[in-house]
Amino acid sequence: MSTPVNPPPKMSIVVHTPMSDINTLIWQIKRLHRERKIPRHFEEYIHPLVQSEYVLTESKITLLDGFLGFYRTRLDEPEIYCTMVTPKVLKNALELDTWFDTNLMYWWFSIFKVRYPYVFFYDASVCSWWRENNIKALEENIWGKDGIKVWEAKEKRLLVFILWHEAHFTLLVGDTQERRWDFYNSMKSDRSSLPACKEFIDFLGKQFSNYGWYDTHVWPILVETKIPYQENGNNCGVFALAFANHVASKRPINFTQVDIPYWRSKIVVDIYSKSWEINSHRLPIDPFLS
16 A cells, blocks of 8 residues: 555635535536446445445536546546646545545645534544644644634544555544544454554654643544455555544444445545536636537
C-alpha cells in the first residue's frame, strides 16, 4: 500500500448540493452519446447477496455512468473541473485492487461532514504527520493556534481519526460523552495496529492536556469485533471510510466485503458530483451543446 499523501490546499466546500444542480448534471450526462449498458465496474452490483441499503440510487448510477463515459471519450473536460481528486485517481478508485490514499479520504470527509455537526473529522493524514513529526501540519490540524481546535473538538460528541500503520488503515473514534475510544480494524489477523493506536492516543493526550483537556489518554479502548472484515489486502481504506460513515450517521454496520463496490462507487460519485458543482464554471464553453 502506498504511503498516504498530504492533501492539497483546502478549498471551500459548499454545503448540500442543490437538487437543481444535481438534476442539471444528470441531464447533461444523459445527452452524452454512449451505449446504454451497465459499466463494467458496476456489474458487481448484480449480485443476490447485495443488501438493498448498499445499492446506489438511480441518480448516482447515472452520475457514475456519466463519469465513466466522460473518462473514456472526453477526458479533457473532467480534468478541468475535477480539482479535488484527479479523474485518473477517481477511475482507479473504482478498481477493487486499488488502495485509497489520504487525499481522496480527506475530500470525501470534507463533503459529507457537513451533515454531522456533532462529529469532528480530523484530516486523514494526521497519523502520517505524527509519524513524520511534522509539527506544523499537526498544529494546524489537531490543536490549532492557541488550542482553538482542541476546544472545538471538546464540544463535539465524536472525534474521528483515520489511522495508518504498516501500510494498513484503521479507524479510531473518540466518544466525548462516554469518555471512551472505539477502535475499528477490518483486518482480523492484524496484531500491530492496536499497539500503534495506543501510542497515538498517548500522543493526543499530551497535546490535548496542553490546552486543558486532561483525561483523553486514560479513556478505555473498546476494540470493535462485531464488524465486517476484509477478505483481501486492498480495501482497508474503504472499510475505514465506511465505518466512519456508519458511526457518524449512527447506523448499524451491516455491510460486508460484497458491498465494497458500492462504497467505492459512492465515494467516487460523491467527489465527482461535488467537483462539478464547484468547478464546472471553469469549462470554456458548454460542452453539452457543442
